Amino acid sequence: MSKKKFNEGKPAVEPAEDKKTEDRNAEARPADKPVEPGAAAENAMAVDGHAVGIQPGDTILIAAQRAGIHIPTLCYLEGFSATGSCRFCVVEIEGRPALVPSCTYPAEPGLKVQTHSARVVEARRTIIGLLLADHPGDCLACVRSDSCRLQELASELDVRQRRSYTARPHHELDTASPSIVRETSKCVLCGKCIRVCEDVQGVSAIGFIGRGAETIVGTVFNQGMNVSSCINCGQCTLVCPTGALHEQRDLTRVVAALRDPAKVAVVQHAPSVSVSIGELAGLRPGEDVDGPMVTALRRLGFKYVFDTSFSADLTIMEEASEFVHRVSHGGILPMFTSCSPAWIKFVETFYPEFMPNLSTCKSPQAMMGAVIKSYWAKRMNLDPADIVSVSIMPCTAKKFEAARPEMGRDGVRDVDAVLTTRELARLLKQHNLNLRDLEPGSPDSPFGERSTAGKIFGASGGVMEAALRTAYNLITGGDAESLDFKEIRGQAGSKEYRINVAGIDVGVAVVNSLSNARKILEQIKNGRSDLHFIEVMSCPGGCVGGGGQPLSPSKSDIKVRLDKLYDIDRSETANHRMSHRNQEIRQLYDDFLGSPLGPMSHELLHTHYHARPVAR
Amino acid sequence: MDVAHDTADGTEIQSVLARYPDATEDQLITLLQEVQEACGFLSRDAILSIGRHIDMPASRIYGVATFYNQFRFYPLGRVHIQICRGTACHVKGSKAVLDTLRQELGVAARQTTRDGVFSFEELACIGACGLAPALMVNGELRAKVTPESIPALLKEYREKVEAV
Numbered sequence: 001m002s003k004k005k006f007n008e009g010k011p012a013v014e015p016a017e018d019k020k021t022e023d024r025n026a027e028a029r030p031a032d033k034p035v036e037p038g039a040a041a042e043n044a045m046a047v048d049g050h051a052v053g054i055q056p057g058d059t060i061l062i063a064a065q066r067a068g069i070h071i072p073t074l075c076y077l078e079g080f081s082a083t084g085s086c087r088f089c090v091v092e093i094e095g096r097p098a099l100v101p102s103c104t105y106p107a108e109p110g111l112k113v114q115t116h117s118a119r120v121v122e123a124r125r126t127i128i129g130l131l132l133a134d135h136p137g138d139c140l141a142c143v144r145s146d147s148c149r150l151q152e153l154a155s156e157l158d159v160r161q162r163r164s165y166t167a168r169p170h171h172e173l174d175t176a177s178p179s180i181v182r183e184t185s186k187c188v189l190c191g192k193c194i195r196v197c198e199d200v201q202g203v204s205a206i207g208f209i210g211r212g213a214e215t216i217v218g219t220v221f222n223q224g225m226n227v228s229s230c231i232n233c234g235q236c237t238l239v240c241p242t243g244a245l246h247e248q249r250d251l252t253r254v255v256a257a258l259r260d261p262a263k264v265a266v267v268q269h270a271p272s273v274s275v276s277i278g279e280l281a282g283l284r285p286g287e288d289v290d291g292p293m294v295t296a297l298r299r300l301g302f303k304y305v306f307d308t309s310f311s312a313d314l315t316i317m318e319e320a321s322e323f324v325h326r327v328s329h330g331g332i333l334p335m336f337t338s339c340s341p342a343w344i345k346f347v348e349t350f351y352p353e354f355m356p357n358l359s360t361c362k363s364p365q366a367m368m369g370a371v372i373k374s375y376w377a378k379r380m381n382l383d384p385a386d387i388v389s390v391s392i393m394p395c396t397a398k399k400f401e402a403a404r405p406e407m408g409r410d411g412v413r414d415v416d417a418v419l420t421t422r423e424l425a426r427l428l429k430q431h432n433l434n435l436r437d438l439e440p441g442s443p444d445s446p447f448g449e450r451s452t453a454g455k456i457f458g459a460s461g462g463v464m465e466a467a468l469r470t471a472y473n474l475i476t477g478g479d480a481e482s483l484d485f486k487e488i489r490g491q492a493g494s495k496e497y498r499i500n501v502a503g504i505d506v507g508v509a510v511v512n513s514l515s516n517a518r519k520i521l522e523q524i525k526n527g528r529s530d531l532h533f534i535e536v537m538s539c540p541g542g543c544v545g546g547g548g549q550p551l552s553p554s555k556s557d558i559k560v561r562l563d564k565l566y567d568i569d570r571s572e573t574a575n576h577r578m579s580h581r582n583q584e585i586r587q588l589y590d591d592f593l594g595s596p597l598g599p600m601s602h603e604l605l606h607t608h609y610h611a612r613p614v615a616r
Numbered sequence: 617m618d619v620a621h622d623t624a625d626g627t628e629i630q631s632v633l634a635r636y637p638d639a640t641e642d643q644l645i646t647l648l649q650e651v652q653e654a655c656g657f658l659s660r661d662a663i664l665s666i667g668r669h670i671d672m673p674a675s676r677i678y679g680v681a682t683f684y685n686q687f688r689f690y691p692l693g694r695v696h697i698q699i700c701r702g703t704a705c706h707v708k709g710s711k712a713v714l715d716t717l718r719q720e721l722g723v724a725a726r727q728t729t730r731d732g733v734f735s736f737e738e739l740a741c742i743g744a745c746g747l748a749p750a751l752m753v754n755g756e757l758r759a760k761v762t763p764e765s766i767p768a769l770l771k772e773y774r775e776k777v778e779a780v
Contacts, residue, residue, distance in 0.1 A: 220675040
């Protein structure tokens with residue numbers, strides 16, 4: 001049938017506007033109108049007998065997805081140009097001899113596409129069969145046992161036996177990084193990790209090595225991740241479909257500490273975890289489970305539960321003071337925030353010349369760790385060595401940060417173990433604790449009170465907004481009329497804003513993803529000088545999109561988490577929305593620290609950086 | 617695949633790069649070939665220097681270099697053995713010869729012994745099928761080699777280079 005005939009006389013499919021508002025994940029199949037013989041639409045193709053509207057630039061996959069028709073994919077990555085390497089999304093087009101990958105094939109009016117013909121399904125089964133042919137198959141013991149895309153697809157296609165098995169050449173397990181484990185034998189070579197490492201982070205620590213059947217994903221010279229240019233962000237672990245890349249797990253150590261009667265286990269949880277971990281307990285994205293999570297942590301055996309949003313407030317006290325000091329004393333500007341450990345490692349690795357621009361403030365995790373093992377230990381009459389300080393982080397790079405030699409004193413680490421959001425969810429499962437069933441609990445004093453300025457640290461723009469609220473107070477003595485800095489909120493990779501505080505013109509920028517950070521660093525290198533304060537978060541959307549968060553989040557999942565943090569901020573009274581109004585923070589300074597940037601702060605809350613001459 | 621450190625001070629690498637001051641990613645293969653020509657192999661330093669020169673991540677350069685068989689990551693031994701793995705030689709037992717070579721030298725193909733004396737690589741058919749299994753030692757053809765003849769062959773060449 002010619003295109004002409006197919007198009008004849010059929011009214012246009014639903015206008016594109018209607019489609020835009022639909023959730024991508026909606027289960028409805030709106031394209032439920034069979035195509036009548038002789039019917040046609042100017043801008044439509046037939047997919048499984050349904051008319052599917054086409055927009056400019058559509059591939060078959062995207063047009064079908066929009067119409068609610070599901071084509072399974074493996075190497076496809078939302079928001080990236082498709083590579084068509086896995087061939088899993090093949091479809092059959094009438095009149096074409098070969099199956100085509102729907103992720104790269106342009107949607108054209110008049111195409112007649114079958115997404116699940118016998119030939120297509122058989123081809124997908126063959127692909128799975130081939131991927132399984134050299135897969136280790138230790139699925140029972142694999143960390144991705146309940147979240148493996150390969151397993152899911154094999155099950156979906158009802159592939160129940162391996163027709164052949166050839167073990168791959170032996171590959172050493174790469175456990176050298178404190179953050180990320182590489183299990184090359186489980187890699188299906190989809191290349192997603194390489195794409196996020198290069199395109200999202202601008203790092204390219206990993207790439208394809210070798211050729212043909214011997215191809216692997218690895219670092220330059222195939223060395224351990226620890227000596228590569230990897231910045232530990234963990235974005236690769238979010239997109240890996242199998243167990244080939246996953247976080248370095250600390251569960252065993254934490255469980256042992258919880259059972260040790262000689263130790264006092266304390267825990268802190270990062271601002272973004274309470275709005276993301278619910279997803280792993282079957283709740284909707286963005287549900288805040290702060291209270292139930294505190295209860296769960298106590299039930300696990302943590303004696304004291306602290307909120308990292310408290311130490312985020314502490315960070316703001318120090319960082320806003322540092323910024324005001326730099327501005328008023330002719331210090332080095334622009335100043336960069338220093339909360340994101342992968343960003344810190346990025347500067348140390350790729351742009352050591354910018355190390356003096358980094359705020360010397362430790363991150364909230366590290367500040368909390370330091371006050372727990374100093375002020376709090378003393379107050380509780382505990383030997384710091386008997387405290388096991390654990391943190392729950394949305395981040396794999398926090399594991400690296402906690403292990404940095406600067407983050408401790410006298411051979412005692414400030415933070416003994418870091419669990420990602422995913423690891424905590426596993427720990428809860430292991431103890432049959434369901435966040436849906438638990439009564440809300442409240443954190444312990446003195447590090448439990450938080451302002452929502454600290455809470456929005458989990459969002460890209462949140463640190464800057466919190467800092468501006470406090471810097472305004474430091475400069476003028478009063479509080480800003482509006483505490484909302486909406487210009488710097490949201491998921492955009494790079495946001496800029498100019499604010500005038502008591503006659504001082506301040507240029508601020510907020511970036512997330514290190515490829516965006518690289519752009520701004522290059523601008524500054526080339527002479528740009530209108531920016532004074534820049535927040536950088538390594539992960540898309542900030543910590544809500546962190547490498548330790550629930551796997552393969554869509555952009556809309558991250559947005560929902562982000563919006564929730566601002567909902568929480570909006571729900572508080574003004575006094576609870578500014579770090580400098582946090583009563584427990586004031587008390588900590590009165591009792592112990594003295595004043596921001598004072599000698600005690602310098603000793604405990606600030607740090608320094610090292611250039612990292614790695615192969616890159 | 618492991619990669620050897622540079623054996624020289626890197627001036628050869630720099631002089632190659634100096635000939636291509638405006639090189640971009642497009643000249644990567646040329647640069648790799650010329651640096652290998654000048655240095656005998658691609659060292660770690662060579663890969664990193666080329667990366668800095670054309671502003672390309674080292675992991676990608678390494679990926680390209682390991683994709684092609686023409687690139688070596690070890691300096692050749694003073695005695696370089698090329699063993700034919702073509703069909704005729706295979707039928708006549710070149711696999712056993714290869715295994716013996718690997719065992720005797722304690723290195724894999726495309727690597728070099730620690731003392732720098734021997735290296736070996738596999739080649740597809742060298743066109744000496746009538747003399748199978750065949751190998752070449754520093755360009756000299758050796759015909760009808762057997763696993764048993766390998767130790768003597770290695771001894772012969774070791775004495776030759778050590779006499780120099």
